[in-house]
Amino acid sequence: MKTDACPRVLVFDSGVGGLSVAASVIRHLPGTELVYLADNAGFPYGDQPESVVVERCCRLISDSLAQFPCDVIIVACNTASTVVLPHLRAMTAIPVVGVVPAIKPAAAVTRNGRIGLLATPATVRRPYLDNLVDEFAGHCQVERIGHPDLVRWVEESVSGTDVPRKDLADAVAGFHRAGVDTVVLGCTHYPLLLEALRDVLPDVEFWVDSGDAIARRVAFLLDEQGKSGEASRDNRASEQPVRAALFSGPAPEGVAAFMAALGLSPMAVCANWPAQACPATTAASV
Structure with a gap:
């Protein structure tokens, strides 16, 4: 050491x-x-x-x-x-x-009890996520999206490639339909997409990550x-x-x-x- x-x-x-x-x-x-x-x-x-x-x-x-x-x-x-x-x-x-995805702080700040969880497909599938939701957000409606392309878009943005706004909007459209006011960025890549995410989800009030x-x-x-x-x-x-x-x-x-x-x-x-x-x-x- x-x-x-x-x-x-x-x-x-x-x-x-x-x-x-x-x-x-x-x-x-x-x-x-x-x-x-x-x-x-x-x-x-x-x-x-x-x-x-x-x-x-x-x-x-x-x-x-x-x-x-x-x-x-x-x-x-x-x-x-x-x-x-x-x-x-x-x-x-x-x-x-x-x-781990910041479910607990998201449940504490949401105003309408509707939370979006944006994660990788692997994270969305894991039982530990169910346990987090049950423990800290059982009183909330949690809409989960595990999209396979978001991490790749972040990796490509390092070299200056623009994040495809229309594709991103399509990927997270479920949050708009669910009326979430809070989104958990359940992958460390996703805070690097925050500007683009705010553009396509302007009604989301709270963005929560683990940093x-x-x-x-x-x-x-x-x-x-x-x-x-x-x-x-x-x-x-x-x-x-x-x-x-x-x-x-x-x-x-x-x-x-x-x-x-x-x-x-x-x-x-x-x-x-x-x-x-x-x-x-x-x-x-x-």
């Missing part, structure tokens, strides 16, 4: 969706350094057997920690969080934070270790809060600029990792 004063957090996802969580962490904890790890060679996880997801996550996270020791691990992927957390916690003493809750949990875990991510970084770290962005496959075209727009300028972007080494001092240019 790291022993220096600046806390470091590993954010793991199958693609770029975890960048929404990383941005929340930096907003809440500007004194924190991040390592972003994306298993985009295995993307999407919803199409993979659970045993494959567990093996890939544990191996890549272990390799990342060997090069970049961290104080907290965030599994910023709903699909991976449902299957991999017990295995990771058995593998390492470093605290591990998962992500802020995860940031608060990370703050608590760092405090337990006697660390604080709230203090301001020095100028160099402030400009580049991500120590390295590691991709198991080719790095997405334009990812450095995309991250910079989220306040996450990386010091290095590393493709086909760990087969190709990632010197932490390499300037991001992808």
Whole structure:
């Protein structure tokens, strides 16, 4: 584990969706350094057997920690969080934070008791989602949409491809018909679609995701270790809060600029990792 004063957090996802969580962490904890790890060679996880997801996550996270020791691990992927957390916690003493759809806060803010849940098809199918709804939103009408294309549209937007507004409107039309006033963004990719979603669902009053809750949990875990991510970084770290962005496959075209727009300028972007080494001092240019 790291022993220096600046806390470091590993954010793991199958693609770029975890960048929404990383941005929340930096907003809440500007004194924190991040390592972003994306298993985009295995993307999407919803199409993979659970045993494959567990093996890939544990191996890549272990390799990342060997090069970049961290104080907290965030599994910023709903699909991976449902299957991999017990295995990771058995593998390492470093605290591990998962992500689940923000059903509870959505049930607390809705005015008309009608909630839309926007998730991946894999998340919509999982029994744990039924349990969340039963526990926290049993008094609400919950309209679920698990669309297969939204995550792909986010991944493609990194290189500048526009999100197809008509297709997006068609994909979420069920929320309009159900009259929901609150939508849960049940995949970490979806906050990166928020502007487009607001355009096609102008009557939705509340948009709820897990980013802020995860940031608060990370703050608590760092405090337990006697660390604080709230203090301001020095100028160099402030400009580049991500120590390295590691991709198991080719790095997405334009990812450095995309991250910079989220306040996450990386010091290095590393493709086909760990087969190709990632010197932490390499300037991001992808």
